[in-house]
Amino acid sequence: MVGPMAATQIWWDTARASGIVAWALATLAVIGGLQLSTRLIRRPAPAWVLDVHRFVGGLAVAFTGVHIAGLLLDTFTSFGPVEVLVPFTSAYKPAAVAFGIVAFYLLLAVELTSLAMRRLSRKVWHGVHLSSYLLFALATVHGITAGTDRHNVWFQWACLLAAALVLFMTFVRILAPRRGSDRPPHDRAAPDRAPTR
Amino acid sequence: MDTNVKDVNPMTDEMTAADRAERIRRLQERRAATTTRTAAGTTTRGATKPRRRHPAMATRIFLAGLSAASFFTIAGSVAVANGGTSSAAPTPVAATPVVVLPATRTVGATSSSAATTAATARAGAVSASAPHVKSRGS
Numbered sequence: 001m002v003g004p005m006a007a008t009q010i011w012w013d014t015a016r017a018s019g020i021v022a023w024a025l026a027t028l029a030v031i032g033g034l035q036l037s038t039r040l041i042r043r044p045a046p047a048w049v050l051d052v053h054r055f056v057g058g059l060a061v062a063f064t065g066v067h068i069a070g071l072l073l074d075t076f077t078s079f080g081p082v083e084v085l086v087p088f089t090s091a092y093k094p095a096a097v098a099f100g101i102v103a104f105y106l107l108l109a110v111e112l113t114s115l116a117m118r119r120l121s122r123k124v125w126h127g128v129h130l131s132s133y134l135l136f137a138l139a140t141v142h143g144i145t146a147g148t149d150r151h152n153v154w155f156q157w158a159c160l161l162a163a164a165l166v167l168f169m170t171f172v173r174i175l176a177p178r179r180g181s182d183r184p185p186h187d188r189a190a191p192d193r194a195p196t197r
Numbered sequence: 198m199d200t201n202v203k204d205v206n207p208m209t210d211e212m213t214a215a216d217r218a219e220r221i222r223r224l225q226e227r228r229a230a231t232t233t234r235t236a237a238g239t240t241t242r243g244a245t246k247p248r249r250r251h252p253a254m255a256t257r258i259f260l261a262g263l264s265a266a267s268f269f270t271i272a273g274s275v276a277v278a279n280g281g282t283s284s285a286a287p288t289p290v291a292a293t294p295v296v297v298l299p300a301t302r303t304v305g306a307t308s309s310s311a312a313t314t315a316a317t318a319r320a321g322a323v324s325a326s327a328p329h330v331k332s333r334g335s
Contacts, residue, residue, distance in 0.1 A: 009279055017272035021264055051253040052260070059264055066268075149275075 012077070015070030016148055020155065022063035023143050026107065027162045029057040030136045033129075034169035038176060054114070061111050064104055096146035103138035106131050136166055 032053035087098035
């Protein structure tokens, strides 16, 4: 039987669990995107990676929604719509929560511009998509500073490994020669590029 | 295919009413044949193409399942970890002593317990009058 205390904790536990899963999925999406641009590993076909990258991004948005809903439904904390949507209005660690709010807006922007990719110019889409780096950094800092599970060893190691991997792939992305010059013309019209109008 | 029907090119030849009727009849026959064959389960020219499968459909399903499983595992383990604390502090939220600080009440606080929690959090210390707050940190 679920006691009254456990019943009131359900939404809080939901928020905690979905926050961790959303962060993991966002990290996976960032790593997938970096793999697409760097082609660091040859084996998975780009079309496969792109499909997974898109799906994982959408899944991250869904779990972020569950995270926010959990916070709103939890009667224990003082998170209302304003605290959840407006940075620095939360009584609980305003800066740490603000990192999460800004990361959420960036996630929404990246996802929506990706959905409307065909209607946008490649420059606009790419500019918004680059904010994924900031989104990953903010979400990680939010998890480390605001998360209840920040003292968990597994979570700390996961954050460290994810940050190291993203940093390494970013360096490869910056230092490696651009693919555009050495690719055949038919490959330049790859599916990861927005069609020009 | 009918061989006794005169083939008329509508772009160059003059069409009679009989030719037009014959063309319409042949088109209707072809359409009916296509519909029948599609219903039988075979793909024919003119039938709607089956939707292209996503390249990573299996991985999509696997990742969705893995995410859901991770979510329930984490939530469950957190709930189990808090189980001991919960039984130690079974006081319902509504029954906790209310310490309302009007000056520090948050915009989104709708209940007295929420205001208590907010005030406690702002003070930076766990109040002895609200032992349940401590269980949140586990």
